[in-house]
Amino acid sequence: MAEHHWTFVAVAYALSAAAIALEIVALVRRRRQALARVERERDLDEDERG
């Protein structure tokens, strides 16, 4: 098993890095969605007011 130690280390770090990268992508997407939602509702309100 000792010869595979670096494989275990690499898998542990690669999985963790991938998960963190996914979270960062999700954070950016959520920010964009929040901004788009606010702007969409603001435009709707302005249209209603004429």
Next chain:
Amino acid sequence: MNAFRFAAPQTFYPLAGRLAPWFAAAAVAFAAAGLWVGFGIAPADFQQGEVYRIIFIHVPSAWMAMFVYLVMAGYAVLTLGFRTRLSAMMCRALAPTGALMAAISLWTGAIWGRPTWGTYWVWDARLTSTLVLLFLYVGYMALVAAIEDEQRGDRAGALLLLVGAINVPIIYFSVRWWNTLHQGASVSLTAAPKMASTMLTGMLLMSLAAWMYTIAAALHRVRSIILERERHTRWVRQLLAGPAT
């Protein structure tokens, strides 16, 4: 300066926007330093060989998973006791990162367990209580997402957080209270560390990186939550009408 004014979403929003990039930069710097010490300077372990280097991600993520839950429980007290809007938003902002930390600690522990214990998983008190912590995070996120009325969702979630907080001391003391396959604490405030100083330095640097990352992610996420929740207010409309922030 009255710090309580930052308890209002309107004043906290720009502050979070200014702070988040600094915490993110600090996270990158601490992670780079921690990985350099952990992989470039720290020696191989005399018993476990190279595989012990998983400790530099496993322990910081496990600490953060527990600590974030306690912080959320603190915000839950504020939510239930004082009905502060920002505290409930912070709970929601912290939960995904706390869950991520719990998941990382579980899978890195499992991957570490295979070459050292001969198995990925045992129903040992430390492992099981950490799995319960992950379920608490997921349960909290599912609960607040399922309740349409945001304030009711906040209160229900806060209650769950407070009830679940009992699990954190169980995780921490599980290796003392029960005979576990998981090793005892390597670092304690009351005893000398049981590891080489370079190993400890690498672990502490990576822990700082995990702290900084968690704060940056929570600040970034809470800004989105504030925008969504306060979207009908004049200050949000004015904010987005002006230069991008």
